[in-house]
Amino acid sequence: MSRLKPSSTERENTPVRIAITTGEPAGIGPELTAQAFVRGSSRWHRSVHFTVLGDRRLLIDRAKQVGIDPSVWSTSTSTGAPVVIHNIPLNTQSVAGVLNTANSPYVLEMLDTAITGALNGIFDAIVTAPLQKSTINKAGVLFTGHTEYLAKRTSTPRVVMMLSGTGKRPLRVALATTHLSLRDVPNALNIDGLVDTLVIIDRDLRERFCIASPRILVTGLNPHAGENGYLGREEIEVITPAVQRARASGVHACGPYPADTLFQPRHLNKAECILAMYHDQGLPVLKFATFGKSVNVTLGLPIIRTSVDHGTALDLAGTGYANCGSLIAAIETAISMASTAAMRVSSN
Numbered sequence: 001m002s003r004l005k006p007s008s009t010e011r012e013n014t015p016v017r018i019a020i021t022t023g024e025p026a027g028i029g030p031e032l033t034a035q036a037f038v039r040g041s042s043r044w045h046r047s048v049h050f051t052v053l054g055d056r057r058l059l060i061d062r063a064k065q066v067g068i069d070p071s072v073w074s075t076s077t078s079t080g081a082p083v084v085i086h087n088i089p090l091n092t093q094s095v096a097g098v099l100n101t102a103n104s105p106y107v108l109e110m111l112d113t114a115i116t117g118a119l120n121g122i123f124d125a126i127v128t129a130p131l132q133k134s135t136i137n138k139a140g141v142l143f144t145g146h147t148e149y150l151a152k153r154t155s156t157p158r159v160v161m162m163l164s165g166t167g168k169r170p171l172r173v174a175l176a177t178t179h180l181s182l183r184d185v186p187n188a189l190n191i192d193g194l195v196d197t198l199v200i201i202d203r204d205l206r207e208r209f210c211i212a213s214p215r216i217l218v219t220g221l222n223p224h225a226g227e228n229g230y231l232g233r234e235e236i237e238v239i240t241p242a243v244q245r246a247r248a249s250g251v252h253a254c255g256p257y258p259a260d261t262l263f264q265p266r267h268l269n270k271a272e273c274i275l276a277m278y279h280d281q282g283l284p285v286l287k288f289a290t291f292g293k294s295v296n297v298t299l300g301l302p303i304i305r306t307s308v309d310h311g312t313a314l315d316l317a318g319t320g321y322a323n324c325g326s327l328i329a330a331i332e333t334a335i336s337m338a339s340t341a342a343m344r345v346s347s348n
Contacts, residue, residue: 015049015082016338018331019123021110022054025094025103027312028322029129030054030062035324036331037072037083044081048335051123052083053110055090065096066320088113096318099132104139107131111146115153118303124338125304127330130312133179145179147298150305158193160200160299162273163283163309165290166329172273173282174201174216174299185278186221186234194218194242195249200300201273202251207344208304208337214272217262218243218255221277225258239277292325295333304337306330 023029033052044050052059052073060070073085088110092102114126128146136143143149151159162174176197177188198216205214219225220239222232229236239256246253253275257267262274263285276282286294287309296307308326316322 015047016335016342017049017051017122017124018334018338019051019053019086019114019117019126020331021114021126021128022052022059023110023129024099024107024132024135024312025055025058025090026097026099026317027130027132027314028317029131029312030059031066031068031318031320032308032322032324032327033129034059034063034066034068034072035320035322036327038068039324040328040331043332044335046081048081050081050083051086051117053086053088053113055094055106056085056087058090058094059085062096062318065318086113097314099135099314101135101139104136104141107136108141108143111149112153115150115303118305119154123303124342125306125334127327127334128305128307129327130308130310132312132314146296146305146307147178150298150301150303154301154303156301158196158200159301160197160204162201162297162299163286163294164297164333165286165294169269170294171268171286171289173286174273174275175279175282176275176277178279180278182278182280186232189221189234189238189277191238191242191245194239195245198242198246198251198253198275199249201275202246202253204299205272208299208340210340211272213252215270216251216253216273216275217257217267217271218253218275219259219262219277219281220256223258223260225256292323293329294326295330297333297337304334304341306334306337 020033022033063070090103091106117123118126133143147161160174161178164170164172177185201216202214205211221234226232226235235256243253243255259281294309298305308330313322
């Protein structure tokens with residue numbers, strides 16, 4: 001997988017290269033990837049090249065299991081984008097819907113291969129299908145989630161998890177904290193961290209989403225945004241000073257606002273992103289509005305990574321009933337972000 005980083009001339013003449021990790025082998029990732037190529041092939045052209053990471057036999061068998069012609073893994077028609085499998089063998093046979101901790105190293109090897117390839121310039125972006133955190137942890141590997149793992153593997157001190165809907169004016173929700181126990185959230189919030197988070201959101205919305213002047217609305221932590229200190233002082237002592245400092249640095253941030261009234265059109269129409277303080281403060285609203293069509297984007301990384309808005313859905317694995325809409329949206333977002341990055345490089 002190792003090679004010298006391509007020159008700018010090589011990049012200009014190279015298709016956008018997207019790596020897809022197919023996730024937990026017992027989950028819906030393998031079949032969703034096959035379904036996505038069937039449904040999306042007419043929209044993706046030969047200027048995009050896909051590398052699908054996973055066990056070749058698993059991918060072929062799972063495609064057959066859900067009624068998809070396995071030739072989908074070698075698409076090279078005049079209208080479809082090239083697709084190749086980068087074979088990473090399973091540690092042990094996988095059955096749809098049945099978890100096995102023995103395959104945890106396989107899941108991490110796919111992810112590591114994609115990350116290394118992106119860091120080395122072999123891939124322009126990576127798209128990750130869902131994995132099962134509990135199985136990886138049961139295998140003895142401390143794993144909080146894709147977001148935290150990507151930060152560690154890329155030596156990035158701070159990353160931001162953002163979910164985005166689709167369409168002309170998508171709802172975007174970023175998180176100040178991610179996969180953290182609720183009781184630990186207040187202590188995880190500090191002024192410097194929130195300022196850094198707002199700066200990352202502002203920069204990536206400008207550079208990777210081509211939004212000239214992104215407006216970010218910030219939620220409070222407590223009910224009614226603390227009710228002037230009667231329901232908590234985090235808004236007064238942490239969130240407000242962070243917003244003020246971010247604004248002084250040129251970030252168009254406002255808040256804190258009560259989270260229970262912020263998610264309505266008269267506020268959302270004035271913003272490109274909402275920064276929520278914790279996972280279940282902002283994501284239930286977004287998933288209610290856009291579930292199955294939204295995209296998980298990791299901001300702040302030196303590489304581009306997108307993912308789906310759902311989990312492994314073990315009960316649907318192997319049935320063909322899982323919806324690949326979010327994976328298609330994640331792929332198309334990755335293509336758009338990679339194309340934008342390529343244009344920025346060529347213009348410089």
